[in-house]
Amino acid sequence: MASITKFTLCLGFFLLLSFPLTLSSPLHLRSSKNAPRFLADFSRTINNSRPLKYSKYRYETRYFDQILDHFSFSDLPTFRQRYLINTEHWVGSGQLGPIFLYCGNEGDIEWFAVNTGFVWEIAPRFGAMIIFPEHRYYGESMPYGSREEAYKNVTTLAHLTAEQALADYAVLITELKRNLSAQACPVVLFGGSYGGMLAAWMRLKYPHIAIGALASSAPVLQFEDIVPPEIFYDIVSNDFRRESVDCFNTIKKSWNVIASEGEKNDGLLRLTRTFRFCKKLETADDLSNWLSSAYSYLAMGNYPYPSDFLMPMPGNPIKEVCRRIDSCPDGTGILQRIFEGVSVYYNYTGTVDCFDLDDDPHGMTSGWDWQACSEMIMPFASSKNTSMFPAYDYDYTSEEELCLENFHVKPRPTWITTEFGGHGFKSVLKTFGSNIIFSNGLLDPWSGGR
């Protein structure tokens, strides 16, 4: 997609380096028997197990009483939206100090705040205020008082949508500016991945509120038939192939080995031991999903420097995975090689004794699972010829069945493009969506959707 870059900062490269790539793995579509698995699960794990201790970014935590339903007048309770704010560099309303607003995505906002160094780094140069509002239904910003209540059923989850989240940001910033008599101060949006989609959409829908947006790794075209559904897995696969064709081929061959091993007597037990799971595998598919997840996240986090965002990983982690897979002694079996490789993702620190599979088979605790079953309908497929993943076609019908089964919700597969556009997006951006930078690196699998 052509970027409209009147907005004069040249941020692309920095942002690629400093922005985490989130969003779900499309993995769940491999088999409708498997529950969806998304990044939000990982974020929870990370936040629970490793408290945030990034003293270098200082912010105040505040809360704002937010309307749960902006677009109708239902008599619903409000909820407390959390936002992080830093005003130490702000030159004030008198000097029209800008406001940098990061559009919080599908996780605890502190997680995104401490992993978005770029915004913190440039704010002093612009005399900017920094605000990180949290996305509703994530982190502490829970309607109905608690995560448990908010995620209870289709009725309580109903208002977890992108449009409502954008309206939250619009209302919050308008109110905040009013209180600070800062109505004339320009607002610049930031966001990565889903947050990047929100930043771009917000600039399109609320041009009176924000003067520009830096939308990093934002696959706003990954809907309907706009881009080929194979593109995500093709890019992941290419990321591995460019490091090593052997590595690519080992992974590509592994799926059949896993499947046939799983069908043997005691095969699942042997797979459990090889991959050191804490509990016995129930199906070989569970293992394949666990592996596919790792490859996708490795591609999303394939930074040239060590990072600690998704999991602790070395710099150029895919290079490291392939080095381990390829450098096993001759005669090492495929499964053992795969285990050595994937440990770069799941156990780089070497502290894990045994691995747990996701213990939430219905995905009810993950907000992204809900979003992916309601409006974020992104078709994914895997090509027999170009992908290292098992081949599969996109099958909307089974996806819909899964959503009805898990969430009692019927997806609206054409809604996002109706609401935000998509087909012919370039022409809209040319005449309308000024000051939006779409940045990404070409190794990023989400670059296919931009």
Next chain:
Amino acid sequence: MASITKFTLCLGFFLLLSFPLTLSSPLHLRSSKNAPRFLADFSRTINNSRPLKYSKYRYETRYFDQILDHFSFSDLPTFRQRYLINTEHWVGSGQLGPIFLYCGNEGDIEWFAVNTGFVWEIAPRFGAMIIFPEHRYYGESMPYGSREEAYKNVTTLAHLTAEQALADYAVLITELKRNLSAQACPVVLFGGSYGGMLAAWMRLKYPHIAIGALASSAPVLQFEDIVPPEIFYDIVSNDFRRESVDCFNTIKKSWNVIASEGEKNDGLLRLTRTFRFCKKLETADDLSNWLSSAYSYLAMGNYPYPSDFLMPMPGNPIKEVCRRIDSCPDGTGILQRIFEGVSVYYNYTGTVDCFDLDDDPHGMTSGWDWQACSEMIMPFASSKNTSMFPAYDYDYTSEEELCLENFHVKPRPTWITTEFGGHGFKSVLKTFGSNIIFSNGLLDPWSGGR
């Protein structure tokens, strides 16, 4: 407001002539004791009593299953949205025939269709398809199966909002274009008054769906403190003063005469007889409201030719009102003069024996009353110095109380400007809202809000 007129048709003058000016009268704010009275009541009356027989406009009536809540995934029933369609002049998708879409406003869509001659007149010249979708909660497009159910309470009325109506239009047109393989055909929006606001907002919010909008008499700035709250009644008053200063003064004096008459013994009975009401007046305020309504609608419909939209009226009806007021024989009392004048509005055909006041004191049957109590919060006041109406200040608190009392809904007075903009609208239009024509005549009282 400066119009951005890249859209090359020069339509302003035609539209002023052919477009009805609707929207509510702001009258209800004169006294919080009085229930709001809006145009939607009149439209109902008109449609019930005078069937539409405009054979010159041919259209097919169709229905579309519409989602009641576009912005959340509540398990609500869908509703049947009515739309009128004419394809006889359409040159087809192969030739990229344009689609003219009128954004239905607060009333039966047939009423707007037959009173929007301009769209019908220009369609053949452009080889255009014409679509008139009806606004939800009006005409036949009733959620919950019937008007009675839809207007039952705050819960059923909750989804009567402008944002939901815009989404209706977006979904309908997207689906229709898909079915016709007409995705590449340009859509041009039309709308007058509230429908004009919808057309402008739709172009801003859905630039990927419509390439331009002709927003006629659309007071998109009549919110918060953007324009002075006195502007509406000042323009109405000036419309009368420019015809005759005597007429203006007679009306200005009449309010005190009515009030003091109402306080006398049998005063209400005398007022009832003078103004030929079918039932005895309960308060003098009811009469004042009835008169104020007429003056506002006369200004809204002050066309230079006879019209039959609001009520049957002669051309230049204000000139005629003032002629009657001024030409009474010397010695005629103020009240008799006022009655002669207002009869131009309420009884131009001379067929009315006695007049009924609105018999719906809680305004529950009028959708616009609900909208004016939820998001369409337009401040109105009347200036002691420049208006012919009784002086009053804008008092949001009493307005809010009235809404809580009548509808159990708390208005959101800053929501429309947050959602659609308003402050600094010009700068947004310069860089964003291309191809929107805001047209109006300066006699139109709603021109103050543009």
